[in-house]
Amino acid sequence: MMAVEMLKMATLAAIVSFTVCVLIVCSQRWHGKHTFDHDLDGVQKYHTAAVPRVGGVAVFAGIAFALSFLLIIQPSQITTLHAGSATKLLIASLPVFIAGITEDLMKKMSIKVRLAAAISSALIASELLGATIDHLDIWGVDALLLFAPIALVVTAIVVAGGTNAINIIDGFNGLSGSVIVIISAALGFLAWQAGDALVAMLAILSLGVAAGFLLANYPAGKLFLGDGGAYFLGFWVSEIAVLLLVRNPSVNAWQILSICAYPVIEVMYSIYRRKFIQHSNPYYPDGLHLHTLVFRCVATKLIPSNVAKAWVRNAAVAFIMVPWVALIAFISVIAGGTIIGGLILVLAQVSLYVSIYTLLARGHLQRIQTSNVVGDIDANGELS
Numbered sequence: 001m002m003a004v005e006m007l008k009m010a011t012l013a014a015i016v017s018f019t020v021c022v023l024i025v026c027s028q029r030w031h032g033k034h035t036f037d038h039d040l041d042g043v044q045k046y047h048t049a050a051v052p053r054v055g056g057v058a059v060f061a062g063i064a065f066a067l068s069f070l071l072i073i074q075p076s077q078i079t080t081l082h083a084g085s086a087t088k089l090l091i092a093s094l095p096v097f098i099a100g101i102t103e104d105l106m107k108k109m110s111i112k113v114r115l116a117a118a119i120s121s122a123l124i125a126s127e128l129l130g131a132t133i134d135h136l137d138i139w140g141v142d143a144l145l146l147f148a149p150i151a152l153v154v155t156a157i158v159v160a161g162g163t164n165a166i167n168i169i170d171g172f173n174g175l176s177g178s179v180i181v182i183i184s185a186a187l188g189f190l191a192w193q194a195g196d197a198l199v200a201m202l203a204i205l206s207l208g209v210a211a212g213f214l215l216a217n218y219p220a221g222k223l224f225l226g227d228g229g230a231y232f233l234g235f236w237v238s239e240i241a242v243l244l245l246v247r248n249p250s251v252n253a254w255q256i257l258s259i260c261a262y263p264v265i266e267v268m269y270s271i272y273r274r275k276f277i278q279h280s281n282p283y284y285p286d287g288l289h290l291h292t293l294v295f296r297c298v299a300t301k302l303i304p305s306n307v308a309k310a311w312v313r314n315a316a317v318a319f320i321m322v323p324w325v326a327l328i329a330f331i332s333v334i335a336g337g338t339i340i341g342g343l344i345l346v347l348a349q350v351s352l353y354v355s356i357y358t359l360l361a362r363g364h365l366q367r368i369q370t371s372n373v374v375g376d377i378d379a380n381g382e383l384s
Helices: 002-026 028-035 055-073 077-092 094-106 111-129 148-168 175-194 197-217 226-247 253-259 261-277 290-302 311-335 339-380
Strands: none
Touching: 002 028, 002 055, 002 197, 028 094, 055 077, 055 094, 055 197, 055 226, 077 094, 077 111, 077 197, 077 226, 094 111, 094 226, 111 148, 111 226, 148 175, 148 226, 148 261, 175 197, 175 226, 175 253, 175 311, 197 226, 226 253, 253 261, 253 311, 253 339, 261 311, 261 339, 290 311, 290 339, 311 339
16 A cells, blocks of 8 residues: 555656656746856856756656645545655755755855755754754764754754755766666665655655656756756755654664765765865866766767767766666665675775776876877977
8 A cells, every 4th residue: 555655656746847847848938048057168067058957846846746736635644644744844945945946047146055055954854854863873973963963963964965965966967867766766665664654755756756857857958957956856865864864773874875875975075176186165166076077088988979969978977877876776775784784885885986086087187188289289280
């Protein structure tokens, strides 16, 4: 019975999300002035035409409509018990969602304001749902988390960091949406195993709306998730992770981190790289993320340039990376049930990420150096 209800939720959320996506794309001639991503030359821009970046409206609407429909029109035991809590999480998401959508429309929302919005949403969820981290399965740290102020600060950092992590990997068609589907499926399965219907329902909702968005976004990228969508879904899955941890003693923090590791490692390594290697502002965007290097060093080599279908190379990044993310999530679910198992999987992913990143970065640097040499020869007729 529970499985049938969950399937209904996922299907309804996906249908609404996809429908709103289609409406946005079909009506872009009227709202494009405000919703298009006109910046085609930014360091993180790899599309060749202006595209609406308000896919966040669709994913938010998908969850809101699914909850309303199942609670008011077709109530069931599961929705009656848990739709109220899910609605509270939707309310908690409003600050970060509004901040993201405002950035999508105005392009003037500062990073600090968006970060403050994510922290505000985390604190609201903590108050409304008790989503406050009380342990991380780290000796010494768990004792500190017994103090409420410290627990709140840690929760705010974790949720805000997870929210931003999804936004960081939102650079190519299908990548962030697919990662959301994978993380939601894995966390939802753990919740189902633990008998936690609320967290399972939250996961199935995010899985559904992300899947609906992917149908419109991948492969050609007719609509972008935007900051509103990336922040909203990043916040939603971060709260799923927190609630899964605090409500279910059978699930350890390292297993959850292992499932969510790719975007988390991406944001942590990006901060480290910018701050300590490049000595630049860690909050400023750049074009040196792992997915960017995969595009430059792998996709552009494997796929011939095609002006008429420039999106093919863009879409190839998700095609290359998503299977690995899915495989690691599957292994994390199967083998991460113990603290030591989860820890080993996290460390293995960190090692794998750094190794692949270093390999691709060196290849990218060599290509730049080669291009400079060729450019000098072409310009001067001789090597300068």
